[in-house]
Amino acid sequence: MENRNDRKSYYKGLLTGVILCVLIIGVLALSGCFLKDYAPSSTGQTTGTGDAVEASDASSSSGDVTDISGRYKEVEKKLNKLHSVLDQYYLDVSDDSDITQDDMVEGIYKGYVDALNEPYTVYYTKEEYDQLQESTSGKYSGIGVVVSQNKETGVITVVRPFEGSPGAEAGILKDDILYKVADKEVTGVDVTEVVTWIKGEEGSTVSIEVYRPSEDKYLTFEVEHKTIEIPMVTSKMLDNNIGYVAVYEFEETTSEQFNQAIDELTAQGMKGLIIDLRDNPGGLVNSATAILDRILSKDQLLVYTVDKNGKKQEEYTEDDETINVPISVLINGNSASASEIVSGCLQDYGKAKLVGTTSFGKGIVQYVLPLGDGSAIKLTSAKYYTPNGRNIHGTGIDPDVEVELNSDSETDTQLEKAQEIVLQEIQAE
Known part of the structure; x- marks a missing residue:
């Protein structure tokens, strides 16, 4: 029939x-x-996470x-x-x-x-590509929640709800697992597409259903879209004049915000520095190298890439300005790509002590290529290597001092260890 x-x-x-x-x-x-x-x-910009800008058509x-x-x-x-x-x-x-x-x-x-x-390697519709470009600008209409996808299981997890964002105010927490967005199941769907489902016009709402492992239950939130200006960097002065700078993602505004934070901390008498790259998924390579340019002296190799044809491209520091205080960098299993470029480079030069757990292990870069009709393709184009020639894809970067984060503790054990290391170096000078 x-x-x-x-x-x-x-x-x-x-x-x-x-x-x-x-x-x-x-x-x-x-x-x-x-x-x-x-x-x-070669004029196109590469990215650690695929969150990129235009290359050649x-x-x-x-x-x-x-x-x-x-x-x-x-x-x-x-x-x-x-x-x-x-x-x-x-x-x-x-x-x-x-x-x-x-x-x-x-x-x-x-x-x-x-x-x-x-x-x-992902194909983007026009709508998805528009959203991608918007996300790298640091300002968009959404709910203010950063998510990450396990590429093996397809599970999407909340990495960070920004303080004061609609998502945070609705009750979404770090480590919540996304189950449905707008009544559509999201496990196994590319995270870029899921993000387009989450975003929307200011004033509209979206239904978000999560599984909360800590409570072993499902929760549904109706979240209003608002214009979000993402703070890519936050900073503060800790005890003993140790500056603390958290870098959340490497986007277009990150290096400018990082430099501003360093200037403010220096004016306050900073004697040591902790850079927190935990849960930082990466982003634009040129944003990461701009931060390294501020930290390291001129004409130092930062990173190099090798493409399918064996073509090697090197990036060097150009700025004479450096940060001449003891530095520690915090990393964990969610520190990926551009985060690993920064941490790996500083480790190679002995410029910083890495504290935490082994990083994610994404040692490849992608180009995002517009296809002429508003759509685009992101494709893996090269492997990247630290100054000492390390490719960390699939293995990650091991910290100099391994410290597990004790979830039962009321204090940040990794941050405490980083403070201890920096203070010892300050006192030894």
Whole structure:
């Protein structure tokens, strides 16, 4: 017996077949470029986490696709068969389905890139790319919660609700596990897409359901969207004139905020410094190197990358200004990418003692390439190495002094150890 869904009937006909044929040929042509011959422009900015800005337009890349041209008809035939089966038999049981032909088309793009089975290479729709660019600016309309995804399990966890943010005021806590956003389950969905579900126009609301391990229960929050200006850096003076600077992410405004914090602490008589990179997922590489430029002396190698063709690109300090006080850096298992560039570099030069637990271990960088129609692709383009030639991908950076954070303690045991180390160095001078 034939079952049909009238809501899907508009997919029928010659026009759809032509659209899908053109679409798949375009996708295959693009893939032939970047999988075979494409090398990103050296002027593009790389990022540790894929939260990046524009590089050169991928549509300008050259590539020979004659080797796969024979598959055009085969793929077109299979796609048209799938379309025919869906159109004839698929029953849409959702009460509020709003799937459009554009959604189906975007699904083809996403599926093609997902087939690489590499968690850091992602296709972004126009909406997702707009959100990505917005997130690196440090200001957006959302709920003020930072999340992180385990790439093996697909589980998304709250890393930090910013103080005073709508999310924090609603009751969302660090270590809450996202279960649903707007009634859609999120486990296994790319975190970038989930973030687009969370964000919205100022004044609107979004339903967030979390699992709270500490209480072994599910909680639902209705959170209002507000314009959020994210503080990427916070600072304060601790006892014994030890400055404390927490860096939450490496975005466009981070280095400026870091420099301002250092200037203020120096004016207060700072004798030692603790840089807290715990739970910092990374961000823009040029933001990380700008901070290193402030700490280290001129003409020191900060990091170098090597791409698929063996091309090596080195980054050096350019500023004469340095920070000449004892430094300790706090890291943990969520300190990733650009955080590891900073901590690894300072460890290599003996400029800082690392305290905490082994870092995440993301020793690769990505380019985000606009595709000319508002969409973009983020793709892994190189491995990065610390000044001493260490690639920490999959292994992380071991601290000089390992200290587990005691969750039962009312004090921050890792911070206390860092203070102790810095104070000893101050007294030894």
